[in-house]
Amino acid sequence: xxxxxxxxxxxxxxxxxxxxxxxxxxxxxxxxxxxxxxxxxxxxxxxxxxxxxxxxxxxxxxxxxxxxxxxxxxxxxxxxxxxxxxxxxxxxxxxxxxxxxxxxxxxxxxxxxxxxxxxxxxxxxxxxxxxxxxxxxxxxxxxxxxxxxxxxxxxxxxxxxxxxxxxxxxxxxxxxxxxxxxxxxxxxxxxxxxxxxxxxxxxxxxxxxxxxxxxxxxxxxxxxxxxxxxxxxxxxxxxxxxxxxxxxxxxxxxxxxxxxxxxxxxxxxxxxxxxxxxxxxxxxxxxxxxxxxxxxxxxxxxxxxxxxxxxxxxxxxxxxxxxxxxxxxxxxxxxxxxxxxxxxxxxxxxxxxxxxxxxxxxxxxxxxxxxxxxxxxxxxxxxxxxxxxxxxxxxxxxxxxxxxxxxxxxxx
Numbered sequence: 047x048x049x050x051x052x053x054x055x056x057x058x059x060x061x062x063x064x065x066x067x068x069x070x071x072x073x074x075x076x077x078x079x080x081x082x083x084x085x086x087x088x089x090x091x092x093x094x095x096x097x098x099x100x101x102x103x104x105x106x107x108x109x110x111x112x113x114x115x116x117x118x119x120x121x122x123x124x125x126x127x128x129x130x131x132x133x134x135x136x137x138x139x140x141x142x143x144x145x146x147x148x149x150x151x152x153x154x155x156x157x158x159x160x161x162x163x164x165x166x167x168x169x170x171x172x173x174x175x176x177x178x179x180x181x182x183x184x185x186x187x188x189x190x191x192x193x194x195x196x197x198x199x200x201x202x203x204x205x206x207x208x209x210x211x212x213x214x215x216x217x218x219x220x221x222x223x224x225x226x227x228x229x230x231x232x233x234x235x236x237x238x239x240x241x242x243x244x245x246x247x248x249x250x251x252x253x254x255x256x257x258x259x260x261x262x263x264x265x266x267x268x269x270x271x272x273x274x275x276x277x278x279x280x281x282x283x284x285x286x287x288x289x290x291x292x293x294x295x296x297x298x299x300x301x302x303x304x305x306x307x308x309x310x311x312x313x314x315x316x317x318x319x320x321x322x323x324x325x326x327x328x329x330x331x332x333x334x335x336x337x338x339x340x341x342x343x344x345x346x347x348x349x350x351x352x353x354x355x356x357x358x359x360x361x362x363x364x365x366x367x368x369x370x371x372x373x374x375x376x377x378x379x380x381x382x383x384x385x386x387x388x389x390x391x392x393x394x395x396x397x398x399x400x401x402x403x404x405x406x407x408x409x410x411x412x413x414x415x416x417x418x419x420x421x422x423x424x425x426x427x428x429x430x431x432x433x434x435x436x437x438x439x440x441x442x443x444x445x446x447x448x449x450x451x452x453x454x455x456x457x458x
Contacts, residue, residue: 069112070103082298084278087260105260106453111304125153125268127178130170131250132259132288133381133458137268141174143218143225143239148174152267161267162295168215168248170289175245182206191247200227200237201244208244215248258384258426259288259457262305265295272381276304313362314385314454315344317374324369342366343448347390353452355388356422363452365390368400368441375434376456383435384426385454387414390447400449401440406432414449429456 070090083091089102090111128136128150138150146168152161175187186207197212216226219236228234257274263285264270271293273285283301284294295301321342343365347353353360363385366372383406389398402414404427411427429435439449 071109071112082278085276085304087258087275105306108306110306113298113301113303123153123179124177125179126150126245127173127175128166128171129173129175130166130272130287130289130291131172132170132272134271134287134289134291135269136164136166137178143222146217152269154267161300162293164291164293166291168217169250170287170291171248172250173245173247176203176243187245196249197230198249199247200225200242201246202241203243215246257288258424259382260306262303264302264305266300266302311455311457312380314374314451314456315362315364319372319374321370321372323367342370342372347450348448351390353388353450355386355420355452360386360452363450363454365448365450366437366439367448368439371436371438373434373436376429376432378431379458380432380456381428381430382426382457383429383454384424384457386421386424386452388420388450388452390450398442400442402449403438405436405438407434408436424453 081093083093083100085091085105087105089104090108091100091102093100123139125137125139126141128138128141128148130136136150137153139153140151142149142151144165148166148168148171150164150166152164154161173191175184177183178187183203183206190201190208190210198215200211200213200215201208202211203209211227211229213227213229213232216228216234218225218239223240224236224238225242226234227237259272259274260276261273262270263273263276263283271285271291272288274288275286277284279294281298282294282296283298284292286292319342323341345353345362346365347363348365348367353363364372383404387399399414399418399420402412403410404412406427406429412425437451
């Protein structure tokens with residue numbers, strides 16, 4: 047399959063798609079034609095047209111890989127909607143179960159191409175809504191799913207609404223036609239799948255640490271997978287979602303797009319936080335009005351320095367001075383908070399991490415002590431349903447004057 051690298055534009059995409067090619071949208075507008083060789087968390091590998099040696103394009107310079115236009119499900123299509131804990135969504139014409147797995151039958155491809163077999167571990171499933179093509183039912187479901195309790199729930203359809211049975215779901219039976227379900231106050235029993243006319247909501251305690259999302263993979267069956275890992279095998283692609291489900295596509299031509307979070311992420315440095323600076327001797331906040339005060343700095347390390355981690359320069363990040371806290375209000379829909387933790391790259395304060403605590407809705411999710419050293423690895427945390435992130439930076443005597451959160455971003 048050939049790839050075309052270009053700045054996004056409808057004419058460019060239309061002409062490439064008409065030729066059966068793939069459009070890579072980059073941040074800098076460079077255009078390169080080549081053959082898809084491979085993709086990992088760091089680089090897209092390709093063979094330039096007429097070239098003999100594989101080249102690489104950093105993933106963080108890619109906005110999306112557009113393969114073809116995305117068809118809408120047929121107007122009269124009947125389907126269920128499955129959502130995973132990582133936000134991946136699956137449309138299914140029918141659903142069956144086996145042990146600890148859910149087996150959705152994907153919708154028919156527009157050209158009649160057979161869909162890949164998909165097996166979803168129940169530990170990765172967040173919800174299964176039956177008859178999701180019904181608009182009124184979807185609205186009722188949205189209200190119900192947004193008010194979840196700390197129990198699994200089986201939903202029975204009641205007109206345009208649902209009756210909810212709270213309890214605990216267990217494995218499917220050997221025949222796959224029933225669940226073991228322990229309803230509150232009623233004991234455990236086998237509940238036939240056919241009786242679950244509305245669907246299920248599966249309770250999962252929040253996991254603080256998540257594997258980073260590489261990209262969102264959208265296919266022509268109407269599915270959208272939040273992939274943590276992608277492997278190109280022959281003419282096909284195998285992906286592993288953040289939630290741990292694995293899907294194998296025998297050919298790339300049934301895919302629509304690989305979205306590297308263009309429009310699905312926001313950098314902390316593009317938000318306006320509420321900042322609380324340390325108090326001075328006169329008990330007044332040392333804020334931006336004081337010319338000698340250290341201030342929070344966006345997209346620089348402070349003092350005009352570049353943001354550099356392990357020799358690599360980054361364009362986005364924040365520098366938070368010591369004894370300072372900053373609070374970022376979050377919009378709905380963001381699931382991950384990711385960043386690289388670093389100390390100032392040069393000068394007397396180089397390599398000194400300051401004590402720091404990160405709180406999500408006043409709940410601590412990460413802390414740095416005075417003895418910690420910078421990690422070369424990206425950190426990722428679950429912020430699903432969170433309303434704010436607060437970062438509190440302390441001090442350690444005369445060592446260190448600011449903390450760097452490099453490439454800090456929120457991702458859907």
